[in-house]
Amino acid sequence: MSEEELPLSARDIAVLDFASRAWAGTGARDRAIRERLGMSPTAYLQLLNALLDDPRALAHAPATVNRLRASRALRRSER
Incomplete structure (x- = not known):
């Protein structure tokens, strides 16, 4: 089975779900990432x-x- 056929891991899904949220500030986001x-x-x-x-x-x-x-x-185009 190739990598593209394997499902995303639970951690990958959690990261994507987390990334879909908006955060008021970097500090709150960073703390939530750790927790x-x-x-x-x-x-x-x-x-x-x-x-x-x-x-x-x-x-x-x-x-x-x-x-x-x-x-x-x-961001890359602004460099």
Whole structure:
């Protein structure tokens, strides 16, 4: 079975679900990442960035993935 045929892991789904929420501030978001996902904010962002390029993530949460891809592209174009 290829990687694209495997389902997303529970952690991947939790990260995508978490990313779909809006946060009032970075501090609250970072604290929630540690408490709810059990990972550092840096590890969360690295995993989320990788998921944005994963077709399985797009199939699972198209609105979230497309919104975050657009934000990432905008940040990259501003460099």
